[in-house]
Amino acid sequence: MDISTQDAPVPPPAPAPSLEQKRASRGATRPGDRVFLGLSRGSGILLLVIMAAIAGFLTYRAALAISEDEANFLTSFEWDANGTPPKFGIAVLAYGTVISSVIAMVIAVPISVGIALFITHYAPRRLGGVISYVIDLLAAVPSIVYGLWGALVLVPHLNGLYGWLDDYLGWTGVFEWQGGAARSLFTVGILLAIMILPIVTNVSREVFRQSPQMIEEAALALGATRWEVIRMSVLPFGRSGVISASMLGLGRALGETMAVATVLSPSFLINASLLDPGGGTFAQNIASKFGEATPVGRDALIASGLVLFVITLLVNGAARAIIARRKEYSGANA
Amino acid sequence: MSHAVTEKRPSSLKGGSLPRWSAWAVALAATGAGLGISAAAGLDSSIQWALIAALLFVLVNYVLAVRVEGRRQAKDRLATSLVWVAFLLAVIPLASLIWETVSRGLKVFDVYFLTHSMGVVSDTEPGGGIYHAIIGTLEQVALATLIAVPIGVLTAVYLVEYGRGRLAKTVTFFVDVMTGIPSIVAGLFILSIMLILDLQPFGFAGSLALAILMMPVVVRSTEEMLKLVPNELREASLALGVPKWRTIMKVVLPTSIGGITTGVMLAVARIMGETAPVLLLVWGADYINNNPFEGAQASLPLYIYEQYANSAGSPAAYNRAWAAALALIAIVMILNLAARGIARWKAPKTGR
Numbered sequence: 001m002d003i004s005t006q007d008a009p010v011p012p013p014a015p016a017p018s019l020e021q022k023r024a025s026r027g028a029t030r031p032g033d034r035v036f037l038g039l040s041r042g043s044g045i046l047l048l049v050i051m052a053a054i055a056g057f058l059t060y061r062a063a064l065a066i067s068e069d070e071a072n073f074l075t076s077f078e079w080d081a082n083g084t085p086p087k088f089g090i091a092v093l094a095y096g097t098v099i100s101s102v103i104a105m106v107i108a109v110p111i112s113v114g115i116a117l118f119i120t121h122y123a124p125r126r127l128g129g130v131i132s133y134v135i136d137l138l139a140a141v142p143s144i145v146y147g148l149w150g151a152l153v154l155v156p157h158l159n160g161l162y163g164w165l166d167d168y169l170g171w172t173g174v175f176e177w178q179g180g181a182a183r184s185l186f187t188v189g190i191l192l193a194i195m196i197l198p199i200v201t202n203v204s205r206e207v208f209r210q211s212p213q214m215i216e217e218a219a220l221a222l223g224a225t226r227w228e229v230i231r232m233s234v235l236p237f238g239r240s241g242v243i244s245a246s247m248l249g250l251g252r253a254l255g256e257t258m259a260v261a262t263v264l265s266p267s268f269l270i271n272a273s274l275l276d277p278g279g280g281t282f283a284q285n286i287a288s289k290f291g292e293a294t295p296v297g298r299d300a301l302i303a304s305g306l307v308l309f310v311i312t313l314l315v316n317g318a319a320r321a322i323i324a325r326r327k328e329y330s331g332a333n334a
Numbered sequence: 335m336s337h338a339v340t341e342k343r344p345s346s347l348k349g350g351s352l353p354r355w356s357a358w359a360v361a362l363a364a365t366g367a368g369l370g371i372s373a374a375a376g377l378d379s380s381i382q383w384a385l386i387a388a389l390l391f392v393l394v395n396y397v398l399a400v401r402v403e404g405r406r407q408a409k410d411r412l413a414t415s416l417v418w419v420a421f422l423l424a425v426i427p428l429a430s431l432i433w434e435t436v437s438r439g440l441k442v443f444d445v446y447f448l449t450h451s452m453g454v455v456s457d458t459e460p461g462g463g464i465y466h467a468i469i470g471t472l473e474q475v476a477l478a479t480l481i482a483v484p485i486g487v488l489t490a491v492y493l494v495e496y497g498r499g500r501l502a503k504t505v506t507f508f509v510d511v512m513t514g515i516p517s518i519v520a521g522l523f524i525l526s527i528m529l530i531l532d533l534q535p536f537g538f539a540g541s542l543a544l545a546i547l548m549m550p551v552v553v554r555s556t557e558e559m560l561k562l563v564p565n566e567l568r569e570a571s572l573a574l575g576v577p578k579w580r581t582i583m584k585v586v587l588p589t590s591i592g593g594i595t596t597g598v599m600l601a602v603a604r605i606m607g608e609t610a611p612v613l614l615l616v617w618g619a620d621y622i623n624n625n626p627f628e629g630a631q632a633s634l635p636l637y638i639y640e641q642y643a644n645s646a647g648s649p650a651a652y653n654r655a656w657a658a659a660l661a662l663i664a665i666v667m668i669l670n671l672a673a674r675g676i677a678r679w680k681a682p683k684t685g686r
Contacts, residue, residue, distance in 0.1 A: 036579035040492035043485045044505040047553070050546060051508050054519065057526040114420025122417050131421065138428050140670050142607020144635040145659045148642055149431045152652065160382045194427045201424075225410035248514065255516020257610040258635070262642055283518045287610055298529065305522040309515070316514030320507065 058306040065299035073303065079268050079285070081300035082293060088300045090307055092268050096185055096279030097308070100260070101253040103189025103274070104196055109246045111193075112200035119201075120208040121230060132205070139198035147262030150191040151183075155263065158182040158190070162275055177275040183265040186274040188281070191259055196249035203248060203323075207241030208234055240322055247319035251312050257283035282308040350402050357395060357415070364391035384426070388419045432663075439660030442653045448661070451632075452620040457641070460650035464658050466622040467637035473626040474537050474616065474633060475606050478544035483598055485545075486552025487587075493553070494560040495582055512550040520546040521611030528615070535617040537626030540633070543611035548601045555597025559590040592676050599673035603666045609635040634662045 066073050068086050076089020115135065119128040159182055166177035215233045224232070261284045264277075271278030280288075286301045293301060368387025377383065395415045399408035447463040455462035489509070493502055520543040528539060563586050571581040587594070612618070617630040618640055638658045645651030 030577050030579075032579045033577050036582070037492075037496055040488040040496060041501070043488035044492045044497070044501065046485060047489055047505060047512065047549060048508055050549075051512060054515070054523040054546075057523055057530075058519075061526040061529065111420045111423055114417045115424055118417045118421045122414060134425060134428065137667070137670070138424070140603055140666055141428075141431065142609075142635055142662055142666060144607060144609045144638050145431070145435065145663060148638055148655055148659055149434060151642065153430060153434050154427075157381050160377055161385075164382070194424075197424055225406055227410040227413035228406070230413065251514040255514075255518065257516065257518045258639060262639065283516055283610065286518050286522070287613055290614055295529075298525070302522050302526055305519050309519045312514055312516055312519070313511060316511050317507075319514075320510040324507075 054309065058302055058309060061299045062303035062306040065296060065303040068296050069300070077268060077270070079289070079300075081289075081297040086296050086300065090282070090304050092270055093280055093282045093285050093304060094307070095270050096266075097254055097281040097283075097311075099274070099279065100185045100188040100192060100281060101250055103186060104192035104253045105246060105250055107190060107193035108197050108200055108249060109242070112197050112245070112249075113204055113242060115197075115201045116204035116208050117230060117234070119205050121226065121234065132202075135198050135201050138194075139202075143195065143256060144258045144262070146191060146195055147259035150187070150259060150263040154191060155182050155187060158187055162186075165275060173272050174274055176273040178273075180277060181265070182275070183263055184273075184275050184277055185264070185279050188260050188264050189274075191263055192253040192256055195256060195259060196252045199252060200245045200249040203245035204238065204242050207238040207245070211237040240325075244319040244322040247315050247322070251316045251319065254281075254315065255283055255308060255312050256281075257287050260284040261287040351407070352398060352402050352411075356398065357411075360394050360398065361391055364388070364394060388422070391415060392419060435656060435659050435663060438653065438656035439658075441657070443657040443660055447654075447657055451622045453622065455620075457645045457651055458648035460653075462654065464634065464637055464654075464661060466619065467632040467634045467658065468661070469622060469624060470537060470616070470619075470626075470631040471606060471634040473624075474541045474544060474612070474631070475602060477538055477541035477626060478548055478605060479598070479602055481541065481545040482548035482552055482601070486549045486601075487556050487594065489549075489553045490556035490560055491582060491587075493557055495578070495586070509550045509553045512546075513554065515547065516610075517543070517547055517608045518610040518614070520544075521614040524611070525614050535615055535630050536628055537616050537623070537631040539615040540612045540631075541626065543615055544605040544608060547608060547611070548605050551601040551604060552598055555600065556590075556594050559593030559597065560586060562593065563589045592679065596673040596677040599669050599676070603669040603673070606666055606669070607635050607662060609633075609639055612636045613639070634658060634665075638662065 065081070065086075069088060070085040071078055071087040071089050073089055075091050076087065077091050079088045079092070080086065081088040115131070119131050123131060162177050162182050165175040169175040170177065211234045215237075216229050219229045219233055220226075260281050264280065264284055266280035266284060266288060267278050268280070269278055282304050286305055289297065289301060364387045367390050368383040368385075371377075371386055372383035392412065392415045396408055396412045399411040403411070442460075448468070449465050450461075450463035451466035452462040453466070489505065493506060493509075496502075497505070521540075523546070524539050524543045528535075533539070567585050567589060568581055571585045572578065576584070612633045613636055616633060616636070618636045619630040619632050623629050623631045638655050641651045641655035641658065
């Protein structure tokens with residue numbers, strides 16, 4: 001973490017004041033102030049404690065589970081945490097989580113950037129406001145409703161698309177389709193793309209909105225088309241913002257539980273084809289396996305949750321760090 | 335038309351241009367062609383004809399522009415049509431989702447549904463309702479709000495009014511990171527504590543997990559609102575000799591109360607739809623349990639999941655799931671609309 005120059009204490013300390021003077025010059029020593037400062041600082045510290053506690057407790061239970069594990073926790077394809085001896089590994093879950101999130105990113109990021117540009121640079125101001133509102137609505141829909149819609153509406157509609165992919169791209173092996181219900185990692189990716197679209201759009205929109213007006217107008221005055229203005233001034237300016245927006249979206253996609261649990265038909269094998277059932281994700285596996293889990297099984301699920309926690313922490317931390325650095329240097333937020 | 339334009343080009347500074355309505359005409363034609371092609375080829379899925387239409391729209395627009403307006407303008411048109419397509423692609427799922435939820439949900443959505451539980455109805459039979467789930471959701475969310483709002487607001491006050499130096503920076507960073515914690519991880523955290531203390535599932539455990547998810551959202555929005563309060567107000571109050579804590583309580587917070595309320599309501603709307611922590615910690619129940627501190631409780635999002643997952647495809651259960659989804663969306667949307675209304679009504683006067 002970087003430390004900026006803001007660290008200097010703002011009320012400049014008077015040279016060796018008496019206690020009385022100190023009390024008079026600085027409000028912070030009045031009892032009411034002291035209590036209030038303590039309370040508010042305490043809440044801040046409490047948040048840090050909660051974060052630490054999450055890491056601590058999850059690690060503790062995970063360690064219990066891994067010490068019982070007869071298989072390799074990182075590389076095993078099996079998930080038999082309820083058996084004796086328990087055998088479980090996260091290889092399939094890691095694969096499924098990463099693949100479905102990557103599919104979601106590939107679909108959602110270009111579309112989100114398009115919508116953000118539409119709002120900031122193409123649509124009339126009033127229409128832009130309406131669209132922002134629609135995107136916010138998209139964000140407000142609970143994930144379980146997306147899951148229900150995905151499972152009962154989207155899945156049957158995807159058969160046609162799956163057929164196409166199989167016909168024209170089946171030779172790659174990645175898009176081969178045996179013809180079952182479209183409850184695969186690819187469908188999950190599409191659904192996750194719809195779900196992360198709002199956050200990626202909103203963050204990108206804020207970044208594009210801050211792009212320097214002067215440069216855009218200068219480019220227009222030189223006869224550039226709107227697309228050339230965007231390509232030469234808006235996109236370069238917004239690149240880091242779009243990257244961090246995508247990573248925030250990625251964080252969401254990685255941790256999404258219920259939508260995946262309702263749509264995916266999971267299995268503990270890695271399938272070369274994205275369209276055939278197979279794989280699972282960390283969060284989905286926890287939700288689906290929790291009901292019948294034994295005590296060791298629960299700890300095993302907590303262990304996989306710890307892995308998810310660490311991954312999302314890294315992704316979100318990186319995204320926030322990029323945003324923070326941008327803020328400091330661009331001066332656009334002043 | 336195109337050769338006439340090319341003839342004119344050398345004599346005028348401005349090249350030929352397509353009429354304003356051309357994009358609309360192309361869109362209409364592309365939609366028609368998409369429908370026609372899919373009807374001819376016997377494609378049944380609406381996704382397919384929409385994709386064909388979108389592709390046709392982009393291509394025809396580009397080709398037209400290349401012929402009439404030149405390559406640079408054509409690229410501009412290409413970008414414009416792609417941006418429009420992106421926008422439509424985002425609206426279609428939302429429209430479909432709302433349409434399906436309303437049309438399928440209304441089948442069993444009535445007063446009976448809202449006032450009865452699933453206590454004597456098995457999952458595959460018709461009948462029953464969501465009364466127990468609404469009770470559970472309201473209690474859990476209310477308790478979570480009671481925990482998260484004071485902590486969140488105080489943290490935001492600390493960050494804006496007091497926070498300088500390393501602690502404030504650390505808190506800011508971790509609040510940001512905390513926003514991204516998956517809900518299931520928050521659930522697992524409380525679960526691990528419950529396992530250590532050997533507790534049975536109960537509503538309040540779910541509230542704790544929801545509070546963890548809610549806190550960072552409240553901190554973030556409150557922080558933004560406190561920053562909007564003009565410094566002159568603080569200075570005026572301090573100059574009158576009012577202690578800092580009274581300044582915050584009597585001047586800063588009241589000025590920004592509208593925005594803070596909005597943020598809290600949006601946060602409530604967000605946690606109201608969380609299923610995963612409730613699934614792990616509260617378990618769900620078919621009967622009415624008014625006590626959030628003892629025994630399994632139902633919740634609206636969890637009810638939707640159970641009706642979907644435990645019913646082996648029974649239409650009655652699916653209808654209930656859609657109706658419950660309709661109720662949940664309605665509550666969330668009302669909260670959202672009310673929050674925005676308050677935001678507009680009580681927006682702090684920033685001296686613009």
